[in-house]
Amino acid sequence: MSRKIFVNLPVKDLDRSVDFFTKCGFSFNPQFTDENATCMVVSDDIYVMLLVEPFFTSFSQREIPDTAKTSEVLVCLSADSREEVDELVDTALTAGAGAHGDPQEEGPMYGRAFTDPDGHIWEVMWMDPAAVQG
Numbered sequence: 108m109s110r111k112i113f114v115n116l117p118v119k120d121l122d123r124s125v126d127f128f129t130k131c132g133f134s135f136n137p138q139f140t141d142e143n144a145t146c147m148v149v150s151d152d153i154y155v156m157l158l159v160e161p162f163f164t165s166f167s168q169r170e171i172p173d174t175a176k177t178s179e180v181l182v183c184l185s186a187d188s189r190e191e192v193d194e195l196v197d198t199a200l201t202a203g204a205g206a207h208g209d210p211q212e213e214g215p216m217y218g219r220a221f222t223d224p225d226g227h228i229w230e231v232m233w234m235d236p237a238a239v240q241g
Contacts, residue, residue: 114182115156117163117171118225121145124157127224130202131195149184174226181220183230189217192231196221199229214238 118124121142125135128147136154139146143162147155160171172179186192196219200206204221207228211218215238220230 111152113154117160118157131199181228186233192233195231
């Protein structure tokens with residue numbers, strides 16, 4: 108069995124987050140969705156649990172950081188091409204995301220980033236497969 112990852116993120120308005128990420132092309136598992144949380148499907152092995160802040164705090168006794176001032180996590184998604192990086196980030200920006208930094212080109216890597224409606228930073232990155240061939 109392959110290992111799966113569930114990233115848990117606090118959100119202020121669940122409906123707003125679902126609307127935003129739906130516009131970005133993501134789907135949700137209704138089996139794990141209610142008024143407190145939803146399960147966003149990134150891939151067969153990667154999920155993002157969007158939890159309303161009061162519910163999120165039931166899993167952690169730590170204060171939820173103010174994403175306008177601090178970064179609690181950088182979520183990075185891979186893309187199959189430079190064009191897919193631009194397409195996903197441009198779609199997010201059109202859906203209401205904030206731009207985060209300038210596009211980055213470092214050797215064989217290309218990436219861009221955006222902030223979702225709750226201020227979480229999402230990076231999208233492509234690496235030239237020829238650069239990682241053994």
